[in-house]
Amino acid sequence: MDRFETLDSLLQEERVFRPLPQLVIEANVNPQELGAARRQSEYDPLGYWEEAADELDWFKRWDRVLDDSRKPFYRWFPGARCNIVYNCLDRHIETANKNKLALIWEGEPGDSRKYTYFELYREVNRFANALRTLGVQKGDRVVVYMPPLPETVVAMLAAAKIGAVHSVVFAGFSAKALRQRINDAQAKAVITADGFYRNGQVLRLKDTVDEALVGACADCVESMVVVRRTKVGVDMVDGRDFWYEDLVRQERNTAPTEVMEAHEPLFLMYTSGTTGKPKGIVHCHGGYMVGVHRTLTTVFDVKPTDIFWCTADPGWVTGHSAVVYGPLLAGTTTVIYEGHPNYPQADRLWNIVAKYGISIFYTVPTVIRMLMRFGVQHTKRHDLSSLRLLGSVGEPISPEAWTWLYKNIGRSECPVIDTWWQTETGMFMISPLPISLLKPGSVTKPLPGVKADVVDREGNSVEPGKGGLLVIREPWPAMMTGLWNDEDRYREYFEKVPGCYFAGDVARRDEDGYIWIQGRADDVINIAGHRVGSAELEAAFGAHRNVTEAAVIGVPDTIKGEAAKAFVVVRSGAEEDDELIKDLKRHIRNELGPVAVLKSIEFRRKLPKTRSGKIMRRVLKAEETGTEIGDLTGMEDDS
Numbered sequence: 001m002d003r004f005e006t007l008d009s010l011l012q013e014e015r016v017f018r019p020l021p022q023l024v025i026e027a028n029v030n031p032q033e034l035g036a037a038r039r040q041s042e043y044d045p046l047g048y049w050e051e052a053a054d055e056l057d058w059f060k061r062w063d064r065v066l067d068d069s070r071k072p073f074y075r076w077f078p079g080a081r082c083n084i085v086y087n088c089l090d091r092h093i094e095t096a097n098k099n100k101l102a103l104i105w106e107g108e109p110g111d112s113r114k115y116t117y118f119e120l121y122r123e124v125n126r127f128a129n130a131l132r133t134l135g136v137q138k139g140d141r142v143v144v145y146m147p148p149l150p151e152t153v154v155a156m157l158a159a160a161k162i163g164a165v166h167s168v169v170f171a172g173f174s175a176k177a178l179r180q181r182i183n184d185a186q187a188k189a190v191i192t193a194d195g196f197y198r199n200g201q202v203l204r205l206k207d208t209v210d211e212a213l214v215g216a217c218a219d220c221v222e223s224m225v226v227v228r229r230t231k232v233g234v235d236m237v238d239g240r241d242f243w244y245e246d247l248v249r250q251e252r253n254t255a256p257t258e259v260m261e262a263h264e265p266l267f268l269m270y271t272s273g274t275t276g277k278p279k280g281i282v283h284c285h286g287g288y289m290v291g292v293h294r295t296l297t298t299v300f301d302v303k304p305t306d307i308f309w310c311t312a313d314p315g316w317v318t319g320h321s322a323v324v325y326g327p328l329l330a331g332t333t334t335v336i337y338e339g340h341p342n343y344p345q346a347d348r349l350w351n352i353v354a355k356y357g358i359s360i361f362y363t364v365p366t367v368i369r370m371l372m373r374f375g376v377q378h379t380k381r382h383d384l385s386s387l388r389l390l391g392s393v394g395e396p397i398s399p400e401a402w403t404w405l406y407k408n409i410g411r412s413e414c415p416v417i418d419t420w421w422q423t424e425t426g427m428f429m430i431s432p433l434p435i436s437l438l439k440p441g442s443v444t445k446p447l448p449g450v451k452a453d454v455v456d457r458e459g460n461s462v463e464p465g466k467g468g469l470l471v472i473r474e475p476w477p478a479m480m481t482g483l484w485n486d487e488d489r490y491r492e493y494f495e496k497v498p499g500c501y502f503a504g505d506v507a508r509r510d511e512d513g514y515i516w517i518q519g520r521a522d523d524v525i526n527i528a529g530h531r532v533g534s535a536e537l538e539a540a541f542g543a544h545r546n547v548t549e550a551a552v553i554g555v556p557d558t559i560k561g562e563a564a565k566a567f568v569v570v571r572s573g574a575e576e577d578d579e580l581i582k583d584l585k586r587h588i589r590n591e592l593g594p595v596a597v598l599k600s601i602e603f604r605r606k607l608p609k610t611r612s613g614k615i616m617r618r619v620l621k622a623e624e625t626g627t628e629i630g631d632l633t634g635m636e637d638d639s
């Protein structure tokens with residue numbers, strides 16, 4: 001089924017699923033409490049978030065909950081001092097969590113490692129000391145270019161512990177994309193691995209970092225730390241490159257935790273926008289931890305006995321909030337798997353669920369669509385009875401995929417929690433709780449403390465049933481604090497729709513107030529839940545010697561939701577043949593990495609343009625799909 005059939009079925013979906021009574025009785029937040037929280041967040045939203053902040057430990061309390069004197073640069077908890085790592089690790093060491101499992105990791109070949117909170121705390125301390133020994137200081141940027149390994153989590157937490165700012169770059173990005181991010185952040189250190197296992201193969205990783213740093217490129221980088229994962233041979237540069245194991249071996253088990261102002265940066269996460277240059281979204285220690293902790297614990301009803309598995313790679317925001325920070329703040333056990341969901345066969349995920357007794361399973365619709373294809377015989381072979389909640393994120397989930405998950409994985413008992421949020425929002429924004437009535441394909445209602453709305457371009461709420469722009473009307477604690485070195489671009493989020501943060505999505509609200517996400521309104525392609533900008537792809541095409549110009553749009557893809565299709569005008573004299581297509585595909589992979597999945601390339605004599613010479617991607621999109629998402633597609637100026 002393609003994306004647009006999916007949207008049609010979203011418009012026709014009328015089923016409602018009720019939670020089992022037992023689940024409601026046992027829920028951390030019952031329906032009365034949810035009602036009270038919603039009411040409180042209506043008349044006293046700051047009070048609501050202040051109570052959430054009180055559930056965490058601070059070195060110094062805030063002077064005020066919110067400083068909105070310099071809109072849209074909001075500051076949550078001004079005057080407060082804290083460190084998110086203190087809340088993720090240090091404080092648990094003083095409680096019964098000390099010897100509880102913090103992290104279960106499984107490698108693709110089947111090897112596994114487990115860390116209690118105490119063990120993770122000590123490992124993080126050793127690596128924090130190692131970073132300090134390398135000269136990394138508070139405020140310095142550290143790029144983490146790693147596969148999903150325990151050391152990835154350790155690197156993030158160690159950097160944050162000493163007040164450095166981490167920027168995790170997904171290992172599926174190319175050397176060039178990595179270099180761009182290292183340079184933009186002016187990173188002092190890079191943490192990587194020699195390689196990793198994916199789909200039965202060893203993929204080399206350190207080589208890519210070497211390529212990114214070749215010559216005088218990214219000469220801000222003073223040191224590189226390499227985790228030995230696959231034992232492939234790598235070149236180590238004397239004085240710059242260090243083995244992780246050599247560094248931590250010499251370090252102490254304790255390390256001081258840097259005292260941070262609440263708004264000081266915790267991490268940068270680069271994400272695609274509508275220009276060729278990715279945006280460095282900045283999140284801070286204080287507001288981020290409050291928002292993530294409150295939303296993760298309520299939405300996933302986290303209990304002391306849970307084992308929480310979010311299948312996202314730590315290289316995306318979901319990996320930050322729902323693999324590393326959220327679960328550790330909540331004191332639960334988080335699970336990380338290194339490899340491909342189909343390796344060695346299509347039951348790998350269910351094998352992991354059964355093996356560790358996973359109780360909360362949070363994934364992306366792309367994975368579900370892929371596994372649906374292989375049939376239920378794979379799910380039947382495993383004991384999935386430990387599961388109690390299922391979750392979805394990153395792209396619209398079709399009612400078909402939703403019900404497949406609910407029936408075949410969740411025994412028609414486990415609610416499917418479809419969470420809407422973004423790199424920019426940091427935390428879940430629109431989502432059911434386990435006690436909510438569910439409609440397959442709807443993200444239901446804004447969470448308490450979140451003022452989401454569906455509006456027209458002037459910011460007026462649209463009637464139920466009508467499509468509109470999804471906006472957030474009031475600030476929320478885990479909102480990005482800015483864009484790295486780019487105040488103007490940050491302001492744009494608040495300028496498209498008067499008085500609101502515009503998320504970039506189109507949505508519809510039904511008669512019951514339930515929200516149905518319909519897709520992006522801008523030129524960002526959602527490939528398997530990963531954002532890739534049309535403009536980034538076009539710039540990459542433009543860098544090819546035989547290309548004059550290119551336009552790239554998202555087209556429906558049965559498994560990935562969307563994939564990229566390129567329309568390319570070639571330089572005069574160049575042959576429009578299969579050779580060139582192959583070469584262009586290689587080129588794009590080289591420029592951006594395997595994340596940028598190209599479905600097809602079509603040669604054109606010219607591209608449709610506005611009078612001012614801007615490429616009209618939506619004309620190509622309409623030609624291609626025969627439809628547009630609502631009447632709001634394309635926020636571009638056609639004048």
Ligand code: PRX
Binds near residue numbers: 392422517526530531
């Ligand atoms: O279009 C929405 C889609 O993913 C975008 C955010 O992408 P990113 O910043 O990479 O973060 C992804 C994971 C938090 C949104 O603008 N999106 C996210 N969650 C959903 C979704 N679309 C539909 N349903 C969702 N639950």
